[in-house]
Amino acid sequence: MQSHLETTSRLDAKKQACINHLTLENDQILRALVLMEQMISSSRGPFGKIKMVQNSHGGHLTMTSTSSRLLSSMSFSNPIAKLVVSSAQGHLQTFSDGGHLLMSFSLNLILGSLRLDISRRILTDLYEIFLTMCVEYLTNFSNIVSFSDLKQMSSMVMSILTSKPLCRFTLKHVRLYSSLILECFLSSLPDGNAMGGQVTDGVTIVTVEGESMEKSTLLQGLLLQCPEVASHSKQNMITLRTKAPYILVALVAMSMSGDTEETGSMQFESDISVDTENIFLQSLEEFCDKLVVANVRLLLCQKVVHPWLKQYLRERSVVVVERLGATMIPYIQDVSGAVPIRCIGAVDVDWLGKVAHVEHRIIQEKSYLLLTPLAEQHVMTLVLYSPDEEQLSELKSLCSTCLMSLRHLLRSPHVLFGGGCWQTRLSALLKNKVKADQGDIIEKTGCTRGCLMEACNIFTNTLEKIAIGTDDKYHHMSDFESGHLWHLPKCSNPDTDVVLKCSCGAFKQNISKLSYIGEDTVKIDRDLAQSPPSFPVVDSDVVLDLSATCVSALTSGVLTANTVLSIGQSIQDIN
Numbered sequence: 001m002q003s004h005l006e007t008t009s010r011l012d013a014k015k016q017a018c019i020n021h022l023t024l025e026n027d028q029i030l031r032a033l034v035l036m037e038q039m040i041s042s043s044r045g046p047f048g049k050i051k052m053v054q055n056s057h058g059g060h061l062t063m064t065s066t067s068s069r070l071l072s073s074m075s076f077s078n079p080i081a082k083l084v085v086s087s088a089q090g091h092l093q094t095f096s097d098g099g100h101l102l103m104s105f106s107l108n109l110i111l112g113s114l115r116l117d118i119s120r121r122i123l124t125d126l127y128e129i130f131l132t133m134c135v136e137y138l139t140n141f142s143n144i145v146s147f148s149d150l151k152q153m154s155s156m157v158m159s160i161l162t163s164k165p166l167c168r169f170t171l172k173h174v175r176l177y178s179s180l181i182l183e184c185f186l187s188s189l190p191d192g193n194a195m196g197g198q199v200t201d202g203v204t205i206v207t208v209e210g211e212s213m214e215k216s217t218l219l220q221g222l223l224l225q226c227p228e229v230a231s232h233s234k235q236n237m238i239t240l241r242t243k244a245p246y247i248l249v250a251l252v253a254m255s256m257s258g259d260t261e262e263t264g265s266m267q268f269e270s271d272i273s274v275d276t277e278n279i280f281l282q283s284l285e286e287f288c289d290k291l292v293v294a295n296v297r298l299l300l301c302q303k304v305v306h307p308w309l310k311q312y313l314r315e316r317s318v319v320v321v322e323r324l325g326a327t328m329i330p331y332i333q334d335v336s337g338a339v340p341i342r343c344i345g346a347v348d349v350d351w352l353g354k355v356a357h358v359e360h361r362i363i364q365e366k367s368y369l370l371l372t373p374l375a376e377q378h379v380m381t382l383v384l385y386s387p388d389e390e391q392l393s394e395l396k397s398l399c400s401t402c403l404m405s406l407r408h409l410l411r412s413p414h415v416l417f418g419g420g421c422w423q424t425r426l427s428a429l430l431k432n433k434v435k436a437d438q439g440d441i442i443e444k445t446g447c448t449r450g451c452l453m454e455a456c457n458i459f460t461n462t463l464e465k466i467a468i469g470t471d472d473k474y475h476h477m478s479d480f481e482s483g484h485l486w487h488l489p490k491c492s493n494p495d496t497d498v499v500l501k502c503s504c505g506a507f508k509q510n511i512s513k514l515s516y517i518g519e520d521t522v523k524i525d526r527d528l529a530q531s532p533p534s535f536p537v538v539d540s541d542v543v544l545d546l547s548a549t550c551v552s553a554l555t556s557g558v559l560t561a562n563t564v565l566s567i568g569q570s571i572q573d574i575n
């Protein structure tokens with residue numbers, strides 16, 4: 001006991017911090033990076049393995065193979081791993097997709113580089129040159145999709161939906177969700193003259209656990225959960241049927257609890273005899289009177305409403321929904337055009353919103369209000385059903401990714417052939433380009449020809465490894481003409497005259513014209529390298545990747561690897 005007191009005394013001389021100095025070659029760092037690479041590469045694509053994540057205290061069990069859900073359910077202590085993860089999270093915030101691609105690229109490039117006996121400064125210079133070449137190819141050779149061609153749009157949505165195995169989509173599911181998502185996206189697009197007025201993307205996703213996935217549906221308007229409207233009452237919101245062609249909505253973004261502690265950072269002094277809570281409640285009552293006079297029929301509050309005020313408003317035919325949370329406020333602004341009220345002073349009628357209808361809906365014994373907007377507002381709710389909680393979360397993540405990708409496509413309608421085909425083609429094109437430009441590159445970086453070829457091999461091997469995935473039951477092949485990727489089962493002995501489709505489904509090739517990936521024989525015709533492969537006319541769906549997502553993931557992946565490779569030591573204070 002004595003010794004314990006001594007060690008914790010404030011009078012003790014300050015002890016030296018316990019600091020870990022780790023270089024990239026350190027076993028602890030290497031093990032973490034190898035483990036992380038295995039985890040990421042084994043989760044990628046439609047045949048990726050689902051990961052179960054749970055903390056050591058037996059908390060929530062997350063099942064997923066999507067990078068966004070996987071990274072948010074895990075915590076990383078290794079500083080290098082943290083750097084790669086934060087780069088992926090930054091990319092996912094913008095694109096919601098491509099996290100695996102970014103991390104796989106980064107980690108494979110780092111681990112491959114550590115095996116080389118080449119100055120890291122030269123390696124990072126070479127990787128930047130290769131990256132510039134890749135981005136140039138991807139930018140120039142991507143295909144443009146037309147928004148009038150629903151088949152192409154639907155192909156891109158289906159490619160995202162089928163890329164994750166947890167939802168166990170059948171073909172029927174894929175078709176259903178693809179058409180739901182496309183309809184949702186197209187219906188939520190604002191009119192040209194209203195483009196600047198919308199606060200959100202116009203789509204809310206509501207998840208309902210307990211029914212089959214076929215039940216998922218699309219509703220026009222905003223669906224708000226409102227537990228206080230009793231689910232068994234089957235009430236039809238008769239109170240909200242007015243003679244006016246619209247219903248007035250007040251959106252309150254402050255607390256209406258009457259509690260003085262809820263008044264933000266304001267400070268005031270009062271006499272002990274003054275009942276401050278009562279005074280606050282009286283002010284709120286006056287505020288409610290103003291709303292009633294203005295003919296408001298629906299009050300939507302971000303925070304809590306005092307029970308007495310709720311009763312007071314109900315008696316005056318105003319429906320109250322409280323505790324909506326800050327995230328719902330922008331969606332309510334879009335559906336109604338209301339301006340959030342943040343103080344209980346004068347009520348400006350211009351702040352009030354308008355909706356066409358308010359309907360009470362009961363879904364899985366829970367109470368909701370469906371707010372239907374006036375004609376000029378485009379707000380949709382995608383209601384997703386699944387019998388399983390984790391499947392429902394994965395489904396929500398996939399649908400959000402599809403909607404975000406469609407919005408990116410609106411800004412830049414460029415797509416790449418997916419299924420590993422663009423990476424295979426890019427690898428072949430890069431090998432050709434580096435060979436052709438080797439004199440210039442050597443002059444620019446001061447490296448030897450041997451160094452250049454080794455660095456190029458690491459870079460192109462990384463592209464090919466990502467393209468073929470982790471499934472070792474197939475031979476992976478490519479051709480001279482398109483540079484796409486073909487998978488042939490290892491056990492089969494196919495007739496060389498057979499014509500097979502490539503991995504993305506866009507091109508067909510005779511088996512006799514295919515070569516194993518990695519062999520020097522796979523070179524793309526020089527003429528073909530100058531022109532983009534145009535969209536072939538195919539009878540089935542083609543796997544498509546969004547170009548903006550892939551270019552951003554590749555760029556961030558290479559730049560993160562370069563940052564890591566330029567780190568001399570990582571220093572951790574483990575006190």
Ligand SMILES: [Zn+2]
Binds near residue numbers: 485502
């Ligand atoms: Zn292909």
